[in-house]
Amino acid sequence: AQKITQTQPGMFVQEKEAVTLDCTYDTSDQSYGLFWYKQPSSGEMIFLIYQGSYDEQNATEGRYSLNFQKARKSANLVISASQLGDSAMYFCAMREGSARQLTFGSGTQLTVLP
Amino acid sequence: GAVVSQHPSWVICKSGTSVKIECRSLDFQATTMFWYRQFPKQSLMLMATSNEGSKATYEQGVEKDKFLINHASLTLSTLTVTSAHPEDSSFYICSASSGPKADTQYFGPGTRLTVL
Numbered sequence: 001a002q003k004i005t006q007t008q009p010g011m012f013v014q015e016k017e018a019v020t021l022d023c024t025y026d027t028s029d030q031s032y033g034l035f036w037y038k039q040p041s042s043g044e045m046i047f048l049i050y051q052g053s054y055d056e057q058n059a060t061e062g063r064y065s066l067n068f069q070k071a072r073k074s075a076n077l078v079i080s081a082s083q084l085g086d087s088a089m090y091f092c093a094m095r096e097g098s099a100r101q102l103t104f105g106s107g108t109q110l111t112v113l114p
Numbered sequence: 115g116a117v118v119s120q121h122p123s124w125v126i127c128k129s130g131t132s133v134k135i136e137c138r139s140l141d142f143q144a145t146t147m148f149w150y151r152q153f154p155k156q157s158l159m160l161m162a163t164s165n166e167g168s169k170a171t172y173e174q175g176v177e178k179d180k181f182l183i184n185h186a187s188l189t190l191s192t193l194t195v196t197s198a199h200p201e202d203s204s205f206y207i208c209s210a211s212s213g214p215k216a217d218t219q220y221f222g223p224g225t226r227l228t229v230l
Binding site: 037 | 146156163207211218220221223226
């Protein structure tokens with residue numbers, strides 16, 4: 001089974017609108033961390049936001065927020081007030097237990113339309 | 115803070131030659147560095163985990179004799195692709211984290227390798 005599933009290969013959003021990128025995960029560990037990274041066409045992976053499995057509140061970082069629904073094993077990324085510069089590939093990733101490795105989803109290509 | 119650099123950003127080499135890629139943490143000490151490979155339009159695949167002063171741990175299916183990893187200091191890890199072939203052409207990205215329980219990996223800008 002896939003550990004990280006991103007079901008949206010591509011998404012379009014109008015500039016200034018909000019968009020939600022889906023991510024579901026599968027783990028039997030009680031302790032885990034969930035990450036979102038942005039990869040523009042230049043290739044660099046930019047860390048956006050982190051949610052720990054024991055964090056009771058949803059993580060927020062500026063225009064990014066993580067909608068963490070533990071029972072559903074989902075960790076969707078919400079980008080508010082989209083900007084043209086948000087156009088990029090977005091990856092959801094998970095670290096399980098004491099492991100330091102990350103497992104990445106297949107990514108979602110977001111295009112912000114003017 | 116948390117800046118990771120990679121050098122070179124791109125390299126073209128002939129088949130059969132070896133290529134070394136450097137990954138440096140510029141403003142923090144990285145006890146652990148990770149090397150990933152990414153094919154076009156695909157996700158990142160972990161190749162190996164590199165701990166300072168010890169041997170790297172390779173993922174299943176990754177040839178350790180072909181992809182030599184050295185993590186000689188807390189700020190530098192190198193990946194050497196030995197006897198490169200066209201199928202080794204890919205985007206190689208490193209990441210670094212600090213401390214045994216560091217939660218966030220910070221990524222370098224990547225190195226695009228093309229083997230002719």
